[in-house]
Amino acid sequence: MIKVAEIKDGIVIDHICEGKGYKIFSQLGLDKLDCVAVLLRNVTSVKMGKKDLIKVETLEKIDLTVLGLIDPGVTINYIVDSKNIKKEKLQLPAKVDGILECKNPRCVCATEKIDIVSFNLADKEKGTYSCEFCGSITSL
Amino acid sequence: MRHLIQPTDFSLDELDSLFALAEIIMNNKMDFIEACKGKIMASLFFEPSTRTKFSFDAAMLRLGGGVIGFSDPSTTSAQKGESLADTARMIASYADIIVTRSPREGAPLLMAKNSTVPVINAGDGVHHHPTQTLADMMTIKHLKNRFSNLVFGFCGDLKFGRTVHSLFEALSRYEGNRFVFISPSELMFPEHLIAGAQNGSQVSHSVSLEGSINQLDILYMTRVQKERFVSEEEYLRLKDFFILDERKMAMAKKDMAVMHPLPRTNELSTEVDSDPRSAYFLQAELGMYVRMALILKLFEWNEASEGKSI
Numbered sequence: 001m002i003k004v005a006e007i008k009d010g011i012v013i014d015h016i017c018e019g020k021g022y023k024i025f026s027q028l029g030l031d032k033l034d035c036v037a038v039l040l041r042n043v044t045s046v047k048m049g050k051k052d053l054i055k056v057e058t059l060e061k062i063d064l065t066v067l068g069l070i071d072p073g074v075t076i077n078y079i080v081d082s083k084n085i086k087k088e089k090l091q092l093p094a095k096v097d098g099i100l101e102c103k104n105p106r107c108v109c110a111t112e113k114i115d116i117v118s119f120n121l122a123d124k125e126k127g128t129y130s131c132e133f134c135g136s137i138t139s140l
Numbered sequence: 141m142r143h144l145i146q147p148t149d150f151s152l153d154e155l156d157s158l159f160a161l162a163e164i165i166m167n168n169k170m171d172f173i174e175a176c177k178g179k180i181m182a183s184l185f186f187e188p189s190t191r192t193k194f195s196f197d198a199a200m201l202r203l204g205g206g207v208i209g210f211s212d213p214s215t216t217s218a219q220k221g222e223s224l225a226d227t228a229r230m231i232a233s234y235a236d237i238i239v240t241r242s243p244r245e246g247a248p249l250l251m252a253k254n255s256t257v258p259v260i261n262a263g264d265g266v267h268h269h270p271t272q273t274l275a276d277m278m279t280i281k282h283l284k285n286r287f288s289n290l291v292f293g294f295c296g297d298l299k300f301g302r303t304v305h306s307l308f309e310a311l312s313r314y315e316g317n318r319f320v321f322i323s324p325s326e327l328m329f330p331e332h333l334i335a336g337a338q339n340g341s342q343v344s345h346s347v348s349l350e351g352s353i354n355q356l357d358i359l360y361m362t363r364v365q366k367e368r369f370v371s372e373e374e375y376l377r378l379k380d381f382f383i384l385d386e387r388k389m390a391m392a393k394k395d396m397a398v399m400h401p402l403p404r405t406n407e408l409s410t411e412v413d414s415d416p417r418s419a420y421f422l423q424a425e426l427g428m429y430v431r432m433a434l435i436l437k438l439f440e441w442n443e444a445s446e447g448k449s450i
Contacts, residue, residue, distance in 0.1 A: 106265050108246040112224050133246025134267055 004038050004055060011062065012077040013054040018042060020071045021052025027066050027099070030056060065093045069100075069140055072127070094121050100129055100138050107134035142438055143252040143259045147273040147306045152313060154437075158274070159281045162426070162433035169202065175436060176205030182235035183209030184227070185262070186242040191402065191424065192262050192271070196239045199431040208235060228254040237438060258438040266302050272401055273306040274434065275427030279419055280311075280358060282426055283397045289316040291355050296322075296362035296382050296407055298329040303401045304362055305333055312337040320355065322346045324378045327368060348381055353392045359384070361400040361408050361420075385409040389417065399423050 016024060021039050030037040036057040045051040056062065067074060068090040078086040100119045102109050109117050109131065119129035119138065128139045143149070150158065165172050181200040185193050188211065197207045210216055216227075224244075228251035231238055238255055240248050241262040248261035263269040277287065284290060292311065294304045298321050308329070311317055319341060321329040334343050346352040353359065364382050369375040384398065389412055400408050400420040412418050 104245065106243070106245050108224065108242070108244040108250050108264075111244060112247075112250060114225075114250065131246070133249050134265075135245075 002040070004040065006082060007036070007055050007057045007079055008082050009059050010035070010055065010057040010079055012079060013056075013067070014051070014075045014077060015045070015048065016052035016054065016074050017071050018048070018050040018052060021054060024052075024067060024070055024074075025054060027070060028062055028064070030054070030062075033058060033060075035060075064090075065096070066099055068092045069096055069127075092121055092124060092127055095119070096121075096129060100140060102131040102134065102136060103138055104131065104134050104136035107131060107136065109133050141256075141258055143248075143255075143261075144270050144434060144438070145249050145252060145259070145261045146268045147270040147310045148313070149270070155274075155277065158430065158433050158437055159278055161436065162278055162429040163282070165432050165436075166426070166429045172203055172432065172436075174204040176200065176203035176439070179203075179205040179236040179439065180234065181205055181207050181209075181435070182231045182238045183207055183211075184231065184238060184240040185209065185211040186213040186240070186244075186247070187263070188212075189241055189263065192241065192269075195275075195424070195428045196260075196262060196271075196431055199428050199435060202428075203432055203435060205236075205435075209239075224250050225254040227251070228259070229256075232256045237435060260434065260438070266300070268306060269302055270306065271427070271431055271434065272303055273310050274430045275423055276303070276307050276360070276399065276401070277310060278426045278430040279397070279399060279423040282422075283419060284357065287311060287314040287317075290357045291318045291320065293320045293322055293349075293352060293356040293359045294329065294362070295349055295359060295384070296364045297327045297368055298323040298362070299327040300368065301362045304329070304360060307360065308333060309336070312339060312341040315339045318342040318344075320344050320346055320352050322349050322352055322382070324364075324369075324374075324381070326370065326374070327364070349384065350381075350388055350391065353388055353396075356392065356396050359392070359396055359398050361398065361404075363403075363405050364407055365405075379406070383407050383409060384412055386411045386415070389415055392417070 021041055025039045038055045040053040042050045043053050072090050072092055074090055076088040077084050096119045098116045118132040122128045122130040122137055128137050130137055193211055200207050232255040237258050239260045239262050240251055243265050245265040245267040247264050248259055252259040261268055261270055298304055361384055366375050396417055397419040398417055402420055
């Protein structure tokens with residue numbers, strides 16, 4: 001089994017659904033950071049069977065909003081001086097900029113060039129969002 | 141700066157103030173003939189419209205302002221591929237307020253995001269038509285002087301009718317209302333909209349106008365379009381259930397009001413026109429006054445008094 005050293009300062013994103021690690025890794029832009037960032041796939045988990053895991057060695061703030069959208073079940077551990085100082089469960093963000101795509105062919109965003117379309121949380125249970133322009137419902 | 145993009149953009153207090161101003165304008169027309177002197181309204185209709193465009197144009201002209209614009213997008217630079225965002229930026233430098241209709245859902249919001257002057261949505265596809273909702277509400281306020289504890293009957297095509305969807309959403313913000321949805325089962329009011337209703341609005345469905353007309357304070361008729369039915373037989377079998385005529389009017393309350401967003405086809409018999417309870421032409425007229433009030437409010441939203449000039 002591959003061993004990855006514990007990090008001193010940074011975050012550990014745990015309990016990622018099997019297979020979603022890579023998506024999270026790219027959406028958070030971790031491939032663009034200078035620091036050590038590790039993606040582990042198919043890690044054995046008692047609770048989940050298999051899971052993905054990400055460790056990032058950085059003190060810089062990373063915008064984690066998108067995480068709740070991709071995989072609301074993940075746990076975020078904040079590590080400072082090798083100590084786990086905070087464990088956080090995620091919620092679906094109330095508003096998402098970009099990432100999602102409006103599928104309504106009659107929506108203005110289908111024909112006009114709009115840099116970032118925002119989506120508002122429509123249904124917490126179903127994890128659906130509504131397009132800011134046409135209100136049509138979408139999900140990731 | 142405020143825009144009007146969807147019916148719920150205004151708070152209940154703001155709506156009260158708007159309808160009060162519209163009523164003042166209606167009763168004191170001459171006091172407002174110079175209220176918008178020197179102001180220009182750009183009327184950008186990317187889709188044909190008669191009623192709404194004329195209502196807005198007349199509203200601005202009655203306030204003493206000027207109107208520029210088009211009702212045929214093929215004559216504009218949109219044909220040359222200009223983006224809507226650029227159109228909004230450019231027009232905002234010529235005009236003081238923009239009124240726009242588009243077949244594209246969300247187009248008025250996109251324009252508002254890029255405009256330095258207020259934008260009014262005059263209809264964006266099947267999405268919103270907030271000034272129709274304001275005209276409808278103004279009529280209810282004028283006739284009943286309240287928006288609560290009323291029984292509303294919505295009749296006709298309730299599945300695809302944008303007008304009734306918006307009106308229901310607007311009225312369910314008030315307390316103690318009851319809604320009777322009268323439609324064939326194929327054209328029933330969407331459940332997800334009912335689920336979003338507030339303030340304990342009571343809702344019931346009916347498949348017969350005759351069976352429910354006697355309970356209503358307001359009857360809101362809409363067009364039943366032939367092409368919505370699965371077959372010609374279905375249409376012929378059901379269409380008469382949703383036609384309002386003198387015989388059905390005889391079963392209604394003495395003070396029930398009949399509304400219709402117009403244009404009508406055969407669902408509203410012309411014999412009802414002479415009935416004092418018919419309110420649909422009044423509704424069209426009040427629509428103009430509420431648009432006049434809206435233009436004034438968007439120009440000077442923060443003005444506390446219901447002033448007679450801006």
